[in-house]
Amino acid sequence: MIAGAVPEGEVSDPAGQRQGIQSVEIGTRLLQALASSGRSLLLRDLSRSAGMPAAKARRYLVSLIRMGLVEQDANTGRYDLGGFALELGLASLARLDPVRLAGPVLDDLCERTGETVALAMWGNRGATCVRWLEAGGPVTVTLRTGVVLPLLSSATGQAFAAFFRSPYLRRMLDAEIEAAAAARQATPAALRAALTVQLDEVRRHGIARAAGSVTPGVNGFSAPVFNHAGRMVAALTLLGIIGSFDLDWDSPTARLTKEAAATLSRRLGYGGGEAAEVAASAGHCEAAPGRGDRRA
Structure with missing residues (x-):
């Protein structure tokens, strides 16, 4: 690896102080789109809201579904926030002081x-x-x-x-x-x-x-x-x-x-x-x- 290079899949902080996983940040855009919509979305609408091609969004959604953060209706094909996303939200709310x-x-x-x-x-x-x-x-x-x-x-x-x-x-x-x-x-x-x-x-x-x-x-x-x-x-x-x-x-x-x-x-x-x-x-x-x- 070239000295100073950022490993593949990671993103460097603008200030050079921290590194993050770029794929996680990209996947989060799909979660943010679902959260802000207030309803379930078709793939074309979800990918448009997240600002990424539908094929790319589908790959991320597969992983998010496996994690329980997203779920897909088998009848309509629409995507929505999953059970684990709800657990995270409730846990966060319980900590609000x-x-x-x-x-x-x-x-x-x-x-x-x-x-x-x-x-x-x-x-x-x-x-x-x-x-x-x-x-x-x-x-x-x-x-x-x-x-x-x-x-x-x-x-x-x-x-x-x-x-x-x-x-x-x-x-x-x-x-x-x-x-x-x-x-x-x-x-x-x-x-x-x-x-x-x-x-x-x-x-x-x-x-x-x-x-x-x-x-x-x-x-x-x-x-x-x-x-x-x-x-x-x-x-x-x-x-x-x-x-x-x-x-x-x-x-x-x-x-x-x-x-x-x-x-x-x-x-x-x-x-x-x-x-x-x-x-x-x-x-x-x-x-x-x-x-x-x-x-x-």
């Missing part, structure tokens, strides 16, 4: 907005802050890890109330409504009716908002994060000081928060649309908040 994957997303959102960002997940006591990142500006917004946020009066809680599906959430909403009704001398029915309207608005915009948060004078937006099954698994929240934090539904802060939540959702395997498009499957909560006391 929203908190770990959220790190770069939170960093990016904090840097782009200059505001405090947080990630909350559903715990045994409700919507719980599991990670937060302070912007470090002249005025800081502090949010402790482990704090449980109210469903009625916080942007984070309202995001869960609008998109999260759990019988325990409904019970917690009922308890908060009863307490709020007693404190404000209002009827639970009136608070539930008001919340129904509010959560419909949250679902329509795909994001929750609140003014006057845990720390007085703080605004907040909170957007849902979905997993591969289309279920909400976390809420991504952006917090800022009233006066400099725009709470309009179409503001840059709202857009960036939704974009960050969508990015994290994709990293968790979610392939659906915006939060507003999947809101119908999240269920509607017949409850309502009081007015005024809002938290982010």
Whole structure:
């Protein structure tokens, strides 16, 4: 072999640091084509999507079928992902950690907005802050890890109330409504009716908002994060000081928060649309908040 030459079947990394098996990379193009199509494909369509001649694609498909990564319907001749591909996908999904994957997303959102960002997940006591990142500006917004946020009066809680599906959430909403009704001398029915309207608005915009948060004078937006099954698994929240934090539904802060939540959702395997498009499957909560006391 000539010194410095790459063995047959291997491909050199552009940086000269690693070598790979070129045939594996070529075969992966067929798997990517099947995965992106969302349906089984005939050989001519599959080879076209993978960018290779049909005769070449057929040879690779023979090996992929033997490995269980691809299967072929004996009646139609169509190719689809095989059982082993499904096992690999499920194993990969089981390893996805929203908190770990959220790190770069939170960093990016904090840097782009200059505001405090947080990630909350559903715990045994409700919507719980599991990670937060302070912007470090002249005025800081502090949010402790482990704090449980109210469903009625916080942007984070309202995001869960609008998109999260759990019988325990409904019970917690009922308890908060009863307490709020007693404190404000209002009827639970009136608070539930008001919340129904509010959560419909949250679902329509795909994001929750609140003014006057845990720390007085703080605004907040909170957007849902979905997993591969289309279920909400976390809420991504952006917090800022009233006066400099725009709470309009179409503001840059709202857009960036939704974009960050969508990015994290994709990293968790979610392939659906915006939060507003999947809101119908999240269920509607017949409850309502009081007015005024809002938290982010």
